[in-house]
Amino acid sequence: MSLAPRAVLVHRTSEYEELLARHGTHGQAAFFLSSRGRSIEEVAERHRRARRALAEVATAVPSLWRQARVERADLDRFLFAPEDVVVVVGQDGLVANTAKYLSGQPVVGIDTDPGRNPGVLVRHRAADAPALLRAATADSGTVDELTMVEAVTDDAQRLLALNEIYLGRPGHQTARYRLGPDDESAPAEAQASSGVLVGTGTGATGWLGSLRRERGGGPPPPGPAEPRLLWYVREAWPSPATGTSLVAGVLTATERLRLTVESDRLVAFGDGMESDALELTWGQTVRVGRSPTSLRLLG
Known part of the structure; x- marks a missing residue:
């Protein structure tokens, strides 16, 4: 029964x-x-x-x-x-x-x-x-299937979010890492910044929207049910050892952003809930993209 x-x-x-x-x-x-x-x-x-x-x-x-x-x-x-x-x-x-x-x-x-x-x-x-x-x-x-974003580490930890996922230092100080597409043959860029945000159409009116306005526009934000994601690097710092050529972009339904940690400790948390974060250590890799799970919200 x-x-x-x-x-x-x-x-x-x-x-x-x-x-x-x-x-x-x-x-x-x-x-x-x-x-x-x-x-x-x-x-x-x-x-x-x-x-x-x-x-x-x-x-x-x-x-x-x-x-x-x-x-x-x-x-x-x-x-x-x-x-x-x-x-x-x-x-x-x-x-x-x-x-x-x-x-x-x-x-x-x-x-x-x-x-x-x-x-x-x-x-x-x-x-x-x-x-x-x-x-x-x-x-x-009527049920709206709202796109969600996920982060998956190389040791199989998984984090979901409806708006956005932040990767960086817990106090938003300078984080060091390598960033690139999830393709081992594609080059990754060493960066120093105050963190990376990857978010959905639902989150495009919040933190992501603020970054988009600060930069004077960019790719049109997706709708809440669209599979596209937006990503931004916050305050990337150029130096002889770090670059700023990969600071924003769009991920399709199957694409992933790959980040490899080059700091003592970074975190990944979703939707502003810093108390429920993934701990990321030196050399660890995390991939961020669209989640196969969506939020089934009654309209």
Whole structure:
């Protein structure tokens, strides 16, 4: 007998909860914010809206389904199952944080603060949850297959990201490495820079978009479902031993960028989550390109 679906509700600790954890009481947190010209009421109201949305979504889960909740900080320790329907209740960034731990499960994004969030990935309201959950299991809803990027090391470590992967020093200081296409016969260039970014069409409006604007344009960014990736080298430094001829480009669905570490320690992390990074040591090689896994986001 097949298992009943499980609704996994993903949420994150609110700013209000973080303030209480730091200051102890509502009154002390209010005093702290007022001394900086802010009101705790706006923070508390956003907290209340998020909790109401989470409760409404939990109530919408069919009675025969199983249900679980996971906080953002625990995502790397949570085991998602093939039959899960993942409901992200929060902001666009929380969808990206969740995507790297999935393997094709359908995802529903619920916006807890309409008008404040862009709503690119959290496209729905809590009131839509009953219909969305039915559509997720009946395969009757519109599903966007959003391209993801992956980094794979020569010792088989793997990292996924929805927006972009950063390779460089943990503190963004100068990193040394060799960069080139994933073709042993093609030359690789020794570089010193503040890191390399490889990202998707979803990430093209964020960090990658900032780099593209700084450089006055470049290749047109791909759409979120397109298999193309963009890559940029940040602040490459020319010297007698390092070059700057490979600083930006496009990867097709089958192409990979190859980076060989020539520093004591580099890291690779995705979507800004530095706490969940791959450690890269001298001489290690990492290849970055389009992931065969995509994010299945209900439209």
